[in-house]
Amino acid sequence: MAKEYRSRSLGTALRYKGREGMWTWMLHRATGLGVLLFLIIHVIETGLIVISPEFYDEALLLYKNPFFRIAELLIFFSVLFHAANGLRIVVQDFWPAVMRRQRQLVWAATAVVVIAMIPVTWMMVAPLFGWADEPGTGRHLERCRSATTAPACVLEGSAEAEAL
């Protein structure tokens, strides 16, 4: 029987001084379960739109809270890591010869995620400090020129009115 690599309990998993295989395995699981949890909440909140669009707009206020930006970044990272690491697993499964290059594959997958996260983090965090516009501001202004009554455009108008 092949060597048992799957940890049987969280305790042994945390004590296990594994190399690449173990930490990617744990992170793969953690990100997968995290995204599933978010997805359940997300689908319920999105489904509200057929019940009442107004209710949906209320729920969106939670997304627009600056603290939620951190959660968004985490979701983005989780999806990218799970995707890149998952693809590595699939490549190894269907092409066993590359198993000898596993360490390099792990670092390649990690590098893709880290490099992609640099501009993503900038785009999502910089606006909080006023260092850059929110993503999509150009499109938004364009849209609000004709759709003046759209909830996102009205909301902005009132915020500006308050600031004046």
Place this chain on the structure above:
Amino acid sequence: MSTEESTAGRGEARPGGGYDVPRGGRSNFEVWSWVFMRVSGVILIFLSVYHLVWWNLVVGVEHLDSELVIDRWANPLYRLLNIALLTFAMLHGLNGARYSIEDYVRKPGLQLAVKGVVYTIVIGSLIFGIFALLTFDPSILTNR
């Protein structure tokens, strides 16, 4: 039932994550789960990354509102794409959760109970999501 049996049938875990192809047995359920995880996983890379880039980076969460979503959903093809994202993501996640439960919850009775709760929540929200996408009526935008 011994603790070994509750994960019996699943392929051997690999050092780098992932599992060998299960040997199959009386039923091929584990073989098909293994195949499904790989096929749906690759499809989900495209669907979910597109979704994240579109809503977070192109539209921007700050500018999101019900009208944008209703505009998008007015296109039946887009709703079909969403049904694909929803179904693949939920079933992929559900099977992943099953792997975790079988690994960590070893007592057969408790395992069954935890599975019952998790399956109900995941399948319940999947059905609700499909219901929303299928019963959506684009005229709610003009009726307001």
